[in-house]
Amino acid sequence: MNIDSQTDEFHHVQTAHCENGVTTALLRYHGLDFMTEPLAFGMGSGLFYIQIPFLTVNNGPAISFRTMPGAIFKRTCKSLGVEVTRKKFSNPAAAEAFLDQKVKEGVPVGCQVGVFHLTYFPKEYRFHFNAHNLIVFGEENGRYQISDPVMEDVTSLSKEELSRVRFAQGPLAPRGHIYFPEKIKPITQDMIRKGIVSGIRRNVRDMLSIPGNFAGVNGIRHTSNHVRKWRDKLGLRKASLYLGQIVRMQEEIGTGGGGFRFLYGAFLEEAAAYLQDDRVSNVSEDFTKAGDMWRASAIKMAGVYKGRLTEQKDFEEIADMMLEIRLVEKEAFQKLSSLKLGK
Incomplete structure (x- = not known):
C-alpha cells in the first residue's frame, strides 16, 4: 500500500x-x-478498566472503561510506523x-x-x-x-x-x-497484521497482568467490592450519586463500558479477516456478551440513581453483576492469550 x-x-x-x-x-x-474505528481502537489497545484511587470526577469515583487519553492515537500510529x-x-x-x-x-x-x-x-x-x-x-x-x-x-x-x-x-x-x-511511509498488509497482533497482546497484558487491584479485570472486582459497601458507608443518597457517576462514565463519555466492548468485538472480527484466523472472531462473541452485561448493569444502577431501587439487595445485585462481567472478560482475554498469535 x-x-x-x-x-x-x-x-x-x-x-x-x-x-x-x-x-x-x-x-x-x-x-x-x-x-476504521474498530481497527484504530484495537491496534491502540483501547479496551481497559480502572478505578483510579484518590481521584474523583464530578464528586464521584474516577472510573474509566478505556485506556488513557491519547494512547489510542499514539499506539496506532506507532504500530504502523507513522x-x-x-x-x-x-x-x-x-x-x-x-x-x-x-x-x-x-x-x-x-x-x-x-x-x-x-x-x-x-x-x-x-x-x-x-x-x-x-x-x-x-x-x-x-x-x-x-x-x-x-x-x-x-x-x-x-x-x-x-x-x-x-x-x-x-x-x-x-x-x-x-x-x-x-x-507516513508505505503501509504493507504485514505491517497491519503485526499492528493488530501487538495491539491484542498489549490489551491482554493490560487486562490480566497489571499488578494491584485497581486496573484490568481485578479493577472490576475492586469496584464491585466498593458497591456492596456504599449504601451503609455513604448513605443512600450519596451511594446513589456514585452509581449515577458510574453510569455517566460508562454510557455517556464516548461509547462507555458497554459500547467499548461491542467495539472490541468488531475489531476482533476485522482482525480475524486480516489474520485469516477464525479463532479470533469466535472470541468476539464474548465481548459482545460483556457489552450486553455492562448495559444491563447500567440500567440497574440508573434505577438506584433515580430512586426506584433503594434496598441493600439492589446494591448486592449490581455488585454480583460486575463480578459476572469480570469473569466473562477475564476468560475472553485468556482465550486471546492462548491463541499465541504471531508465533
Whole structure:
C-alpha cells in the first residue's frame, strides 16, 4: 500500500468514540483508507478498566472503561510506523499561534479539550470532562472549522471558544494539547497484521497482568467490592450519586463500558479477516456478551440513581453483576492469550 501524500480534502468521519474517530479521520486524510474505528481502537489497545484511587470526577469515583487519553492515537500510529507531533503549552497565546500556523499550512490537527464549555454540545452533555478529542481542519469567517467525531456534521468554534476548552481546568487538563501525523511511509498488509497482533497482546497484558487491584479485570472486582459497601458507608443518597457517576462514565463519555466492548468485538472480527484466523472472531462473541452485561448493569444502577431501587439487595445485585462481567472478560482475554498469535 503506497502512501505518497495526503488527500486534497479533509473528510469528516462520525464515530462512536472521539479519539478513535480523530485517529481514523487523520490517518485517512493521509491516505490510509483501510483505517476504521474498530481497527484504530484495537491496534491502540483501547479496551481497559480502572478505578483510579484518590481521584474523583464530578464528586464521584474516577472510573474509566478505556485506556488513557491519547494512547489510542499514539499506539496506532506507532504500530504502523507513522511519525507524529504532539505538543502541550503553558501559554494559550502560544497554543493559538501554533494552531493557526498548522491551519494556514492546511494541516488538520487533533486537539484535546474539555466539554463543559463546548458550545455546540447539548447542555445535558456538558460536564467537567477534559479528555474529549476533536479535529481542527480549517478556518472560515474568523471561526475554526471543527470535525468532532461524535457529531453528525462539521461545526465551528470562535477563537475564544476553542481556547477556553483547550485550556479547561481540572483533572486531565488538556493544556492546549495538539497532535497530528507527521510522516507516513508505505503501509504493507504485514505491517497491519503485526499492528493488530501487538495491539491484542498489549490489551491482554493490560487486562490480566497489571499488578494491584485497581486496573484490568481485578479493577472490576475492586469496584464491585466498593458497591456492596456504599449504601451503609455513604448513605443512600450519596451511594446513589456514585452509581449515577458510574453510569455517566460508562454510557455517556464516548461509547462507555458497554459500547467499548461491542467495539472490541468488531475489531476482533476485522482482525480475524486480516489474520485469516477464525479463532479470533469466535472470541468476539464474548465481548459482545460483556457489552450486553455492562448495559444491563447500567440500567440497574440508573434505577438506584433515580430512586426506584433503594434496598441493600439492589446494591448486592449490581455488585454480583460486575463480578459476572469480570469473569466473562477475564476468560475472553485468556482465550486471546492462548491463541499465541504471531508465533
